[in-house]
Amino acid sequence: MAEVQFRFRNDELVEDAMVTVDAFGQQANASAVRIEPGDEPRDLLPHLERLRLVEVNFPAFTDGRGLSAARILREAGYAGELRAVGDVLVDQLAALRRCGFDAFAPEVPLNEDDARAALARWPAAYQPAADGRAPLWALRHGQGA
Amino acid sequence: MYVYDQFDQAMVDARVAEFRDQVRRRLEGHLSEDQFKPLRLMNGLYLQLHAYMLRVAIPYGTLNSAQMRMLGQIAAKYDRGYGHFTTRQNIQYNWIRLEDAGDILADLASVGMHAIQTSGNCIRNTTSDQWAGAAADEVADPRPYAELIRQWSTFHPEFCALPRKFKMAVIAAEADRAAMRLHDIGIRLVKNAAGELGAQFYVGGGMGRTPMIAPPIRDWVPIDQFITYCEACLRVYNRHGRRDNKYKARIKILVHELGAAEYTRQVEEEFAHLLSQGIEPPAAELARIAAQFTDPPFETGLPDSMDLADPAFARWVRVNVSGHKAPGYAVVTVSLKPAGGIPGDASAAQIELLADLARDHGFDELRVTHTQNVVLPHVRKADLYAIWQRLEATGMGSANIDRIGDIIACPGLDYCSLANARSIPVAQAISARMAAREDEIGELKLKISGCINACGHHHAGHIGILGVDRKGVENYQLLLGGSEGADCSLGTITGPGFDEEGIVGAVETATEVYLARREAGERFLDTYRRIGMAPFKEALYG
Structure with a gap:
């Protein structure tokens, strides 16, 4: 399993055993789950209180289903670690962060400098997402805080 | 029209910096071509048959004269002197070098333009009515x-x-x-x-x-x-x-x-x-x-009448000029479809002239239409003659909007790596052949695609043409009865396809059926809908 290369959380790294979305509902003591692109993230919503780690797999960076899965979990109030794994590349990092991911374990480790530059690239965002960033319209109308 | 504030500008500038960095990483080998491709596509950069193509966004087809002028300058500086207006109200340049792409994006950003999301699997440039406002x-x-x-x-x-x-x-x-x-x-x-x-x-x-x-x-x-x-x-x-x-x-x-x-x-x-x-x-x-889309300061008390003594001008007014909500004003559609020309192409000089016309006569505003023409949305009727003369002098005076020569055509096999057949030469042959009969035929929307992906909207043409590859030979299928309008419909294939020469004759044959069978006030599409496919098939294959 790939190492966590970037993490934007202060709590301890979660290393709990990972189960599938299908199995998670039945395993009352499971606290970590891995979402594949076709999985239904809303199946996890009844169990949010025992979830500490959600890993979302990107078998190919061109498959954006995991972006929706992440936002859906954040919109439902999930505050634990949301880790992107698989084909995670430098140029997807900013969008992944905006969708609520706060940890990255790319299959192939990323160039540190390129990754830091990509994460710092955007001065603002046009639309609200799951990162709490005030959208441009809020900044324009004095709602940005 | 909408003008960027510092926030919009900062976003576009960040995009230019990001793309330069992506190109650097590609050249240094940090990015594979498979990884780079979706990134360059989301910046409008395609690899075509002979060169890179850059597609520049014109949001909802609206732009000002400074932006239009920049589009002309880019055509002159980085392309072979032409720009090609597209069915998504954008413009694309067919002869771009990868190493120039960053500089072009920077030039565009200097006038509040970009190539963001003009390609790739994302939300593309949103289009709108070219007569908006x-x-x-x-x-x-x-x-x-x-x-x-x-x-x-x-x-x-x-x-x-x-x-x-x-x-x-x-x-x-x-x-x-x-x-x-x-x-x-x-x-x-x-x-x-x-x-x-x-x-x-x-x-x-x-x-x-x-x-x-x-x-x-x-x-x-x-x-x-x-x-x-x-x-x-x-x-x-x-x-x-x-x-x-x-x-x-x-x-x-x-x-x-x-x-x-x-x-x-x-x-x-x-x-x-x-x-x-x-x-x-x-x-x-x-x-x-x-607040940035309020009406320009229209003058009141302007005359609605014009001197139509010059018959060529009168014909252009009848075909290319449309009513405006403000008295004394008109909407001009400039045809980029000269008989025998490449649909939607404009030279650097023509693009700059369009910018001049907007500045001098059009409250600084222009629109691109999805039919690959350019609109001056707010001009005084009193200025129409002067505008027409300048258009005539630069090869943009064709009076053929929504006529058979006003063809939508995709770039086809002359440029596109997906195409199966050429579109442009077929469009050129049809517009040259039919030019003299445009007034007689009236409204007839003809659309040509060089492959099944339908970038030339052939399904929605009153007459549609689809180029296919038949055992290594270009073959053209004919469709009738499509419409992109409020009466939206999809065309039906007439039957077996035609070769390059044959398709031009087949189009002419279809117009002759229409002329022989039409009733008062009917457009080609109306006659087709009333009499159905059979009479056309009979004439084409009987």
């Missing part, structure tokens, strides 16, 4: 709403890796001048009995190899919720659109396979959830944008 029949100017969509969809983090490309159009009149129902999402702004503005949503239209007319999925979305509704439509598509087969990945297939009712149910469920998520821009933002 000038047409008498609109319930509102659709551009502020299209601009809201531009901002919402730009770098949308959830929708940057969709199953396939995604095209949206916004109109605000009963008449449809933007092929709204042939889009992934088509929005028509409407007013209710109380005079409030709302949005009708049509989802799942498109052309390509499986053409579909978008079904209505909601009659009324309150205007202060319509961005949230867009987000719901996209989320359902991003999660459930097919990714196993790129030819079945457009939203039209999802809507078709689920059924419009089930797709709508899922969207409504997502919409109900998203309403609590603070997605919608506030009314103050819409007001800020709308």
Whole structure:
């Protein structure tokens, strides 16, 4: 399993055993789950209180289903670690962060400098997402805080 | 029109820096071509048959003279002296070097332009009615709403890796001048009995190899919720659109396979959830944008009459000039379709002349049409003769809007790596052959695609032509009866295809059937709908 290369959380790294979305509902003591692109993230919503780690797999960076899965979990109030794994590349990092991911374990480790530059690239965002960033319209109308 | 504030400018500047960095990493080998391709596509950079092509966004087809002038300068400096206006109201340059792309994007950013999301599997440039703000029949100017969509969809983090490309159009009149129902999402702004503005949503239209007319999925979305509704439509598509087969990945297939009712149910469920998520821009933002689309300072008391003594001018006025909401003003559509020419092409000098005309006579405003022409939306009727003379002198005086020579054609096998057949020479041959008969034939929309992907809108032509490869030889199928308008319909193939010479004759034959059978006031399309395919087949193959 790939190492966590970037993490934007202060709590301890979660290393709990990972189960599938299908199995998670039945395993009352499971606290970590891995979402594949076709999985239904809303199946996890009844169990949010025992979830500490959600890993979302990107078998190919061109498959954006995991972006929706992440936002859906954040919109439902999930505050634990949301880790992107698989084909995670430098140029997807900013969008992944905006969708609520706060940890990255790319299959192939990323160039540190390129990754830091990509994460710092955007001065603002046009639309609200799951990162709490005030959208441009809020900044324009004095709602940005 | 909309002018960037410092926030918009900072975003575009950041994009230029990002792209330069991506090119550097590609050249240094940190990015493979497979990794780089989606990135360059989302900056409008395609690799065609002979060179890179750069597609520049013209949001909802609106631009000012400084922007148009820059487009001409880019054609002169980085291309072989031409720009090509496209069916998404954009412009593309067919002869670009990869190493110049960053500089071109920087030049564009200096006039508030970019190539963001003009390609790739993301939300593309939103199109609109080219007469917005000038047409008498609109319930509102659709551009502020299209601009809201531009901002919402730009770098949308959830929708940057969709199953396939995604095209949206916004109109605000009963008449449809933007092929709204042939889009992934088509929005028509409407007013209710109380005079409030709302949005009708049509989802799942498109052309390509499986053409579909978008079904209505909601009659009324309150205007202060319509961005949230867009987000719901996209989320359902991003999660459930097919990714196993790129030819079945457009939203039209999802809507078709689920059924419009089930797709709508899922969207409504997502919409109900998203309403609590603070997605919608506030009314103050819409007001800020709308304030930039107020009417130009029209003069009052201008004459509506013109001296039409010059017959060539009178003909151009009859065909290319349309009514305006303000007395004494007119809408001019400049034809980029000279007989025998390349549809939608304009030279650097022509592009700069269009900029001059907008500056001198048109409140600094221009529009690009999805039919690959350019509009001066607000000109005094008193200035029309001077404008026409300058257009005539530069090869842009053709009086053929919506006539058989006003052809939409894709770049075809002359440029495109997907094409099976050439489109441009067929368009050139037809417009040259039929030019003398345009007045006699009247309105006839002819559209040509060089492959099944249908970039030339052949399904929606009154006459459509589809180029295919038949055992290594270019072959052209003929379709009749399509329409992109409010009476949207898809064309039907007449029968076996024709060779390059034969298709030109077949088009002429079809027009002769029409001329022989038409009743008073009928357009080609009306006659076809009344008499059906049989008489045309008889003449073509009998």
